[in-house]
Amino acid sequence: MDMAYRIIIADDHPLFRSALHQAVQMAVAGAELQEVDCINSLMQLLSDTDDIDLLLLDLKMPGASGFSALASLRHQYPQLPVVMVSASEEPAIVQQAMRFGAMGFIPKSAPMPVLVSALNTILEGEPWFPDGISLDQAPQDTIAERLASLTPQQFKVLSMLSEGLLNKQIAFELNVSEATVKAHVTAIFRKLDVKNRTQAVIALSQLEGGEY
CATH class of the missing domain: 1.10.10.10 (Winged helix-like DNA-binding domain superfamily/Winged helix DNA-binding domain)
Structure with a gap:
């Protein structure tokens, strides 16, 4: 994979940040990784950094709850690919992520091989969502x-x-x-x-x- 990828991991749980860090390194050898643990730090980093290739965003972290951070980011940085990560795997939540323009949704319960496969798919420009989820099923909101x-x-x-x-x-x-x-x-x-x-x-x- 291209060694020039610049990826941000935004999650307030150190253990899961570490797991994501490991998965990214396995999927994208040589990627430049940066980590933040709250929305304010994320917004500051994005304002100071150009050409981010991917943002892995926890669905709930300090500074924002639910989809408010995703909606705000999609408004301010429409070209930035955002992948939601969440402890929840409910179809309605995955569909909401789709509706707000996320490029992917990775459950925190996903084993490492699935994480690596998902990241590879997304960095190749294809969306990745759990099997069986369709935006067509989501009600208009x-x-x-x-x-x-x-x-x-x-x-x-x-x-x-x-x-x-x-x-x-x-x-x-x-x-x-x-x-x-x-x-x-x-x-x-x-x-x-x-x-x-x-x-x-x-x-x-x-x-x-x-x-x-």
């Missing part, structure tokens, strides 16, 4: 599509709203003016077609959908 239209900064604001933070607190955390936060909140309400914070937070919770 208009809320998910609306959430996918949010900018990365709007995702941050929405996530902080879900934590119960006030506009003033969000402005402090993001180092922006309170007026800027209000503008983001207004845009979020418009894009999600909701009327208040409670409805916006419910929409985000539907995207996150439980423990992955």
Whole structure:
């Protein structure tokens, strides 16, 4: 395989990061690997690094829950191939990953030979998902599509709203003016077609959908 591959492993579990690291080395000898353990570190790395060939993204890690990170990344870096890794193997979750534009979905329970095979397939430009999963089976999810239209900064604001933070607190955390936060909140309400914070937070919770 090409030794020039640049791959990021984003997972907050050291043991699984190590397993992925090993699988990548077996699949792609000589690949340049970088590891992060939270979404903030990932976003900083992506802003500082060009030409990433593949991102292996944990479905649930600090800074984002569920598919919010994937949706935000696909919006900001549409050319970046993203493969979700998750302890869950539920078809509905795999289908949601497909719907948000993931190039693959690798269960954390997958044995090493399967991990290596999946990575080889994906790096050759082909998607890889567990057997028996079809996007055609997935119901249309208009809320998910609306959430996918949010900018990365709007995702941050929405996530902080879900934590119960006030506009003033969000402005402090993001180092922006309170007026800027209000503008983001207004845009979020418009894009999600909701009327208040409670409805916006419910929409985000539907995207996150439980423990992955």
